[in-house]
Amino acid sequence: MNKILVTGGAGFIGSNFVLDWLSLEKDDVINLDKLTYAGNLENLASLNGNPLHHFVRGDIGDAELLKTLFSEHQPRAIVNFAAESHVDRSIHGPAEFIQTNIVGTFTLLEAARAYWNGLDDEGKKNFRFLHVSTDEVYGSLAVTDPAFTESKQYEPNSPYSASKAASDHLVRAYHHTYGLPVLTTNCSNNYGPYHFPEKLIPLVIHNALSGKPLPIYGDGQQIRDWLYVKDHASAIRCVLEAGRVGETYNIGGWNEKPNLDVVHTLCSILDELSPRADAKSYKEQITYVTDRPGHDRRYAIDASKIHRELGWKPLETFETGIRKTVQWYLEHQDWVKNVTSGSYQNWVEKQY
Ligand code: NAD
Ligand code: TYD
Secondary structure, eight states: OOEEEEESTTSHHHHHHHHHHHHHOOSEEEEEEOOOTTOOGGGGGGGTTOTTEEEEEOOTTOHHHHHHHHHHHOOSEEEEOOSOOOHHHHHHOTHHHIIIIIIIHHHHHHHHHHHHHTSOHHHHHHOEEEEEEEGGGGOOOOTTSOOBOTTSOOOOOSHHHHHHHHHHHHHHHHHHHHOOOEEEEEEOEEESTTOOTTSHHHHHHHHHHTTOOEEEETTSOOEEEEEEHHHHHHHHHHHHHHOOTTOEEEEOOSOEEEHHHHHHHHHHHHHHHSOOTTOOOGGGGEEEEOOOTTOOOBOOBOOHHHHHHHOOOOSOOHHHHHHHHHHHHHHTHHHHHHHTSTHHHHHHHHHO
16 A cells, blocks of 8 residues: 545645655655635646646545545545635635535545455554644634643634534544544644735735735734745654654644734845835735734644654744745746636635
8 A cells, every 4th residue: 555645635735745745755646636716736737747646636525436536546544635724715605614624524534434444454553544734723822822732722713713623523533433543733824835825925925016905904913823834744744654643743833923024024025036116115015904803813833742752843944934935926926827817806806
């Protein structure tokens, strides 16, 4: 069994994970993705013709398809990225979040359990179901609170984080009840290449270069803990290889930043690498807009467990990662142009 099943591998983090995996590991990747607005095969264009990459368009909620994929490919592991992932969209329309994040994960767990039950003892022992989750399940912190550890009580506040919390609980229950060898990772905010420009960092880069306002929700003092996406990918590989079955690992880069600081940093790097025609700073485009309902004030990840147990630590600091990211967007304006047509325009009109 030298194949892994990756779900949501055409999205932001999933595609970065698949690209890294196939540059480093020998296992084939079966990449199952529904190709919603957030999934984009262009992210995987460099794998065209690579015999180790098998793309399948489909839904994690499709039990028949899952059964066929498991029996055809006999994967040794599943890495579940597939999800609806945007908090603002979950406020406008939570139904898809319930469907994919909860019902979809449940369907995937059921298919995995049936497949796992049919494996021999060795196959059963070595199989892993790795569920990729978020720090947002833990709720919001006050400025002086300690960072989230794995034992922090779940207190999700948005339909997105509540649906992810529900999926985490299902994954946990499948281990405790059925013995399925699961691992769960809860990561902080990611940034880097192939990030869909509905999220803060790529949206600000895209709007800045398009001469549009840079929207700051509320006072801009909400704090997020930022991790370069390739460091997330390396952490997942580490947990998959050596994580203790049934355990949760928090993943983060110890990079807490208020949103306004992030936007100022982006503007300064853009001022240097791609100055405005009028030589003024991109900061001129900053605009304060109505706050997000129920906006979580602060997230912060305590990543000491994964460091202590598995020796993982991030390679990038925020300063190195954010510069690489801006450079990537400047060099890939065609990618941005392609993903910001059609349904993206409808979203921007609804949201701002
Ligand atoms: P994304 O929205 O960019 O990508 C999600 C991918 O899943 C897309 O390719 C989409 O087509 C696919 N998908 C959606 N519904 C599907 C379904 N029913 N069946 C199959 N595929 C489906 O999301 P992302 O930012 O790459 O996040 C990936 C995972 O990581 C999510 O589970 C998210 O909760 C988690 N996470 C994200 C962050 C972050 O900062 N983006 C941080 C921590 C954890
Ligand atoms: P986002 O990238 O949507 O990630 P999340 O909500 O999962 O943390 O938002 C990051 C932070 O930036 C969050 O506090 C909301 C804020 N934000 C803005 O101020 N303006 C924007 O246009 C967006 C998309 C987000």
